[in-house]
Amino acid sequence: MALDQAFTLDQIFSGAGMLALCGWIALALSPLRPALAQLIAARFVPIMLGLAYAALLFRFWGEAAGGFGSLGDVGALFSHRGLLLAGWLHYLAFDLLVGAWEVREARRSGLPHLAVLPCLALTFLFGPIGFLTFLALRSVWLRGLSRRQGEPA
Structure with missing residues (x-):
């Protein structure tokens, strides 16, 4: 069964958005379970989005x-709607990976999670911004x- 017969592009778009949102929610709640949040946001969701991206490229390129x-x-x-969707999945996956890095880096730096939200x-919403x-x-x-530790900046 071909990709476009199994799911409509609109269904893939909606499902991918919900999946990405799960990753962002995991990051927002990451102080509760940091390892689980990273597993979801930096591994599982980007892998799923990446597989869908690859399938779309294979099907429509x-x-x-x-x-x-x-x-x-x-x-x-x-x-082309199929490649437009692939481009959207690309953004969803990479923005989420950047968000996961931000959470890891904030934790490493001691930056309070509330400041990172x-x-x-x-x-x-706006990726590079x-x-x-x-x-x-x-x-x-x-x-x-x-400065608080008395070191030069």
Whole structure:
């Protein structure tokens, strides 16, 4: 049974969104079970999204015009609904991996989890903006930490 016969693209889109949301909820609740949160958000969900991504590429790559040589080529590539969905899964997986890294890095740095939650929300919604916000927050935290410990910044 072909991918497009087993599930509609809209069903895959909805399921992937719910799956990704589970990963983000695990990260938000990670102080309760850090290892489990990382297993869900940095392994299970990205693997599932990656498998669906690969299946979509395998199924639809040959049908689409376009490519990566110009903005117009990318637009043509993503005008195909199957590849547009694959691109969306790519974003879901990689943003979640960035969020999982933020949580691990915050824990390593001693940054309070409550301070990281807005960064996670921004990473979930706006990817690189959340990542940049986290880097700025971590930098301020580490500078303050070194000052509190009497070390030069």
